[in-house]
Amino acid sequence: TQANLSVDDRLLKICKLLDANVDYYNWVGFYFKNGDKNELKLGPYVGEPTDHTIIPFGKGICGQVAVSNENFVVPDVTAQDNYIACSITVKAEIVIPIFVNGENIGQIDIDSNTPDPFTEDDERFLEFVCKEVAKMLV
Numbered sequence: 001t002q003a004n005l006s007v008d009d010r011l012l013k014i015c016k017l018l019d020a021n022v023d024y025y026n027w028v029g030f031y032f033k034n035g036d037k038n039e040l041k042l043g044p045y046v047g048e049p050t051d052h053t054i055i056p057f058g059k060g061i062c063g064q065v066a067v068s069n070e071n072f073v074v075p076d077v078t079a080q081d082n083y084i085a086c087s088i089t090v091k092a093e094i095v096i097p098i099f100v101n102g103e104n105i106g107q108i109d110i111d112s113n114t115p116d117p118f119t120e121d122d123e124r125f126l127e128f129v130c131k132e133v134a135k136m137l138v
């Protein structure tokens with residue numbers, strides 16, 4: 001039963017499911033607001049280890065979503081000035097915020113090695129995933 005799993009165990013399972021089932025999801029992870037600091041902290045993830053375990057608000061795609069409260073779909077990471085590269089194989093990225101009681105408390109971040117792979121279906125699907133995650137956090 002899922003009842004014995006910690007929140008982090010469940011989040012890791014979600015990462016594993018997404019990574020295993022969508023061929024163009026090549027790095028899947030969660031970042032969360034780090035206490036009351038204006039920065040994100042890396043949570044559970046699947047994919048290559050990243051040096052970017054702390055990201056200041058405003059920095060990179062993730063940091064921008066922390067302040068915009070909006071989905072950010074990047075078809076081509078080389079076209080972004082405010083971008084934090086984690087791996088040279090990454091071509092595209094999608095970040096969807098997670099809201100708890102209307103507050104942006106974190107995000108799901110997915111990198112793809114395929115250029116321009118993300119559609120509105122990915123946005124709608126990942127918004128649904130983020131809503132389910134939000135329910136686990138209240």
Ligand code: SME
Pocket residue numbers: 027029050052055059060061062063082083084085086093109111
């Ligand atoms: N590329 C992200 C940094 C996180 S890595 O993708 C895991 C960004 O620009 O915020």
